Amino acid sequence: MAAKLMSTDQIKGKLLQGAFTNNAPLVGRLSDPIVDTPMVLTLDQLRPYDHNPRLNRNPRYDDLRASIQSRGLDAPPPVTRREGEEHFIIRNGGNTRLAILNELWRETGEERFFRIHCLFRPWPSRGEIVALTGHLAESDLHGELTFIERALGVERAREFYQLEADTQISQRELARLLKQDGYPIS
Structure with missing residues (x-):
């Protein structure tokens, strides 16, 4: 069967027709990756961890700020x-590091302080415990938490463990759980 040829006017009519319409619902945002994924995020998209055990300014703040200002961010923070x-x-x-980047961005307006490379890690099923014990370990190793900051962080971890287990946790059990999650204490 021979194909019917279109006239010039028919071709013009087809070309001038409206664009294809998409009746699918709009997606507010894409879902997060399900595996560890490098990302570039802006300071607008980032927030500090709200259960951060550090209550006082990091004693190494000025040294870290000077380093970030001159070299940039050598160790981008992991995000979730x-x-x-x-x-x-x-x-x-x-x-x-996030506080320093915000401060430097406000002071200089330099893009290198606003857009940062991060490693995204999916929020785990035990997210609050994993995040809090990770912050305790990192802060204690790299920035010397005070005794009270450490004690308050461990107490908050106890609360998260008790919520998870739906029962009271002894000091011995708390020490075991913290060690199991990467933050050994005596």
Whole structure:
């Protein structure tokens, strides 16, 4: 069967027709990756971890600031995002670096302080415990938590463990769980 040829007017009519329409629902945002994924995020998209055990300024703040200002960010913070949350948060250690980047961005307006490379790690099923023990370990190793900061962080971890287990946790069990999650204490 021979194909019917279109006239010039028919071709013009087809070309001038409206664009294809997409009746699919709009997606507010893409879902987060399900594996560790490098990302470039802006400071607008990042927030510090809200249960950060550090209450006082990091004693190494000025040294870290000078380093970031001259060299840039050598060790980008790992990030994650709770399900349903809009912003990414620091996963374990890096709240001081985030504060410094925000300060340098406000002072200089330099793009290198605003857009940073991060490693996104999916929010785990035990997210709050993993994040808090990660912050305790990182802060204690790299920035010397005070005794009270450490004690308050461990107490908050106890609360998270008790919520998870739906029972009271003894000091011995707390020490075992913290060690199991990467933050050994005596």
